Amino acid sequence: MSNSITHSDSDNNDDIIDNYENEKSGDENEDENVDWIKSEEDDEEARKKSPDPTTKKHIVRNPIPKLNTERLKGPKGVHTIEKYFEDFKFHGKGYERHDLNRIMKRLEHWSHRLFPKLQFDDFLAKVETLGHKKDMQTFIKKYRNDMITADDDVITEQAVDAEDEIDIQMDEFDQLIAEQLEKQQLAKNKV
Known part of the structure; x- marks a missing residue:
């Protein structure tokens, strides 16, 4: 075993x-x-x-428009804000809130004409960050000192127009608004 x-x-x-x-x-x-x-x-x-x-390489045929310093310096940029407030009149004491709302509505209209894809709050945040860039600060200093020439506007206008075609649509809108304003002025003059 x-x-x-x-x-x-x-x-x-x-x-x-x-x-x-x-x-x-x-x-x-x-x-x-x-x-x-x-x-x-x-x-x-x-x-x-x-x-x-x-x-x-992948080539982008229709580039997405961007809010950048070139657009802020362009033909509908920062220097046009002054035109929005040419005929603005404050109502005075006791109407501060109403006046502030009117100011913000005009700024919102300007921002929408400049870059319609962003909401107003997002637009303001983006403009605040772009305002810290050197070329934008230089542009603002030149504008404040009346050193902006027509040539500068033409160059930036060509750069922005080449970027997108949204401006063309907005120009038609501007024409309609201008026509309405003229009709209102004629109606006031007749009365």
């Missing part, structure tokens, strides 16, 4: 050794698989790093 136990133990040992050798040879195959996978990953990384000369 002891012989059979030792014999079965030796059979088990042989099986264990065979299993171990099989597992070891399987591990070698796995190492080969891992090396093969790593080489594929390296190839992919190399392709990502070196661009393929046959790929084309």
Whole structure:
């Protein structure tokens, strides 16, 4: 009986050794698989790093207009705010809230004409950040000192008009408003 136990133990040992050798040879195959996978990953990384000369760059056909310093310096920019308040008259003491509302409505109208895609609060936040830029500060100083020439306006007008076509639509709106104002003036003059 002891012989059979030792014999079965030796059979088990042989099986264990065979299993171990099989597992070891399987591990070698796995190492080969891992090396093969790593080489594929390296190839992919190399392709990502070196661009393929046959790929084309994406060209934007219709650029999205942006609120930037060029637009603020443009033909409908900061220097036109003064025109919005030429005929503005304060009602006086006791009407401060009403006057402030009228001022804010005019500023909101100016902001919508300049850049209609933003809400007024967002517009003000963006203008505040753009106001810290050096070229905008220089423009404001020139404007305050009456150093803005017609040539400066023409250059910025061409840059802004090339950016988008929204201004064309707004000009038609301006014409309608001008016609209405003329009709009101004629009606006041007749009375």
